[in-house]
Amino acid sequence: MAPAFDGFTRVAGMTQAQRINGMDDSPRGKLLSAAARLFRDKGFDRTTVRDIAREVGIQSGSIFHHFPTKEDILFAVMAEVIRFNTERLQRAVDGVEAPVDRLLALVRGELQSIIGDTREAMSVLVYEWRCLSPAKQAQALALRDIYEGLWLDVLRDLRAAGYFHDDEFLMRRLITGMASWTNTWFDQQGSLQLEDLARLIARRVVGEEAVALAGQGARGDR
Amino acid sequence: MAPAFDGFTRVAGMTQAQRINGMDDSPRGKLLSAAARLFRDKGFDRTTVRDIAREVGIQSGSIFHHFPTKEDILFAVMAEVIRFNTERLQRAVDGVEAPVDRLLALVRGELQSIIGDTREAMSVLVYEWRCLSPAKQAQALALRDIYEGLWLDVLRDLRAAGYFHDDEFLMRRLITGMASWTNTWFDQQGSLQLEDLARLIARRVVGEEAVALAGQGARGDR
């Protein structure tokens, strides 16, 4: 039985290497992944269509066989990464019973998306949001609602069980802040592991003791 | 009778109304404040020099008598707001003794900058960081170090006093995340007060009990 942590690196039978930014290796997928990286590095406005084309090895005009406008590329990057990470988050909590374990699963999953395999696209989701037209923003928001629903279920349970006393919507926002900010400082090569970071954040939510207990249970499995 | 909270709205004898985004009402200050708002609303790249000029009531060519390049405007916005908020944070902790009270003062001060009077410029600081050349980024970072020093002092004390057990650098990053993210959701007109939010965040750092006690102490002082 694959341990819980490994669970969310496999989606639809593909390994992480094949799914950088949650994109498959079709021409379209490659294009989106290259766009995600460029958008993160230079920003949407400073990334030219020619930059993307060069990265994929085609001519700039050919981009427009795949996407009608540059903005549509941005939207596709965002929509794909939301879908991919929603599916991953769903799998991460599936079959996990204890509320704190469920919280840890969500935090791990979210960190995986923010500083792990889809970190480029997730950074774009946060920092280039404004470059999307209102209409496209609404579409992306609708997709994101499913993702947020998973979080609110778990947070409601934790609060009901007395793990914290503040409003769960506010709590979710604090978590989002802590998690999404990690993309600015987390060092893939550093000694801090994703799992350490997940527990660090979980401790801010349910306290040091609760996480310590949950943690020991998980460790006992291995 | 200047209550502690009011303390950090006055800097150098000016009222908040005169110091939107921490800028004075000189031509330069007005220009920077207008730029801050535009940069936040449309992003640096999508804001044209003409936009800024129009806002201030001059011609686009005249902008370049004040700043050599558009990027220098961005840098000035960031540098000014860092300086302004560093000074404010310094005043906020001056004369406050109890570690948890010092934490609360810092959180309040940071929130004031992020969702209060300098919210536009602060948003620019976070979201347009990438638009700065590396050289200018380094300069701004140096300015920011003083600000961060204030935080690390307090967090070190809190940790030494046993209020939390995790690394204080990591803790600072989690706080930064929670605080800076508020600019995406905090509603000035909503029922949630800045003070509520400050305590909510402080609870994530030192736990619910410690904040409850500090809170009552602070109120008792008045």
Add this chain to the structure above:
Amino acid sequence: MAPAFDGFTRVAGMTQAQRINGMDDSPRGKLLSAAARLFRDKGFDRTTVRDIAREVGIQSGSIFHHFPTKEDILFAVMAEVIRFNTERLQRAVDGVEAPVDRLLALVRGELQSIIGDTREAMSVLVYEWRCLSPAKQAQALALRDIYEGLWLDVLRDLRAAGYFHDDEFLMRRLITGMASWTNTWFDQQGSLQLEDLARLIARRVVGEEAVALAGQGARGDR
């Protein structure tokens, strides 16, 4: 009992419905007729090869199995409509003896082409002429010469018979102007009939009296 007027709606045994813009219903003919409509509605330059392909239900690349370049499509539209209308004009005057009747037959035939079944292609002939390369213009002009020859014969006879006194070449140009301009204002659904219009124009050439007499004669024949 095929009245004279009906005569020029049948060419090569096909009915008008089958010969929109003078094109047959082969793939090539359909393509040309669609192109004629699009060229008239949007202009040659604003009509894309994809537009034409979509109209005919094929892919844009397939167009080039029928025509080597887009300009060749334009030329084919023009050449076909000139040929078609030349043949029609020939039939219209065949067997008509009286000079004024011959004039009326020509005017009717020309109006039929301009505001009748081939109106789209004829509009293209006039308005997109410049889009043809000089070489192709010369080819089309050569085709047009036959058509113009029919007119000049009749006008020469009328002038010789004293129906008007101006130069017949100039007269032909005035007629061309009056007739071709009708495509900008003639309303198919309006109360003005093609026959009325034909007489109106003929009156400008040979005077009111001459047309009135010819008209009565023609009507008396039936």
Add this chain to the structure above:
Amino acid sequence: MAPAFDGFTRVAGMTQAQRINGMDDSPRGKLLSAAARLFRDKGFDRTTVRDIAREVGIQSGSIFHHFPTKEDILFAVMAEVIRFNTERLQRAVDGVEAPVDRLLALVRGELQSIIGDTREAMSVLVYEWRCLSPAKQAQALALRDIYEGLWLDVLRDLRAAGYFHDDEFLMRRLITGMASWTNTWFDQQGSLQLEDLARLIARRVVGEEAVALAGQGARGDR
């Protein structure tokens, strides 16, 4: 007293040489006149903004200090030439009493615009009409209404006086056709004079006799 024919070559004290296409010699006027010529020669769609800029001796980007879009250049060409020729037509009929003389004045004036000094812009007006957006077409049409009003007044009088019996609106359309078509064939260097052509057209409207009589009166003045 300047003879009638000379009257419409002077507008607002400027000579024809200074008012090619009815434009003054300001940067804007030069730009419009160059655009008119290019639009006529190559068509609106095939004329690039760079073509126009090159003609005027500026950079392509500078065009957009004068006009917001390329279409606005087209509209300005049309609007200016309509205004200019309306004023000219008004002056041409001012003080002319006899109905046939008034007709001749109008025909001369219209020919002057179509094959004379404003021939380039007038050709654009006819052939590039479709390149104007519906909104701009409506604006231009409103301008043109004043011009057409001058014509209809005169034609109504002629008809009332029995000079012709057909509807005056239809008559105006036939005249428009004859006149505007002249731009396709009239040769400035040929032996046919504008005055000859004017009389040729007038004869189509009121008959040979009426024009002959009017003509002698006018000649008598000189």
Add this chain to the structure above:
DNA sequence: GATGAATGAGTGTTCATTCAT
């Protein structure tokens, strides 16, 4: 024949920046 992905030169337009006045 038909497809459709790809090309690549070209289009209208933008905009930070300059500079003569």
Add this chain to the structure above:
DNA sequence: CATGAATGAACACTCATTCAT
């Protein structure tokens, strides 16, 4: 200091045409 016309490089996007399948 301010103006505003001009620059010129760059941009997103278009489209006739090609060609391997």
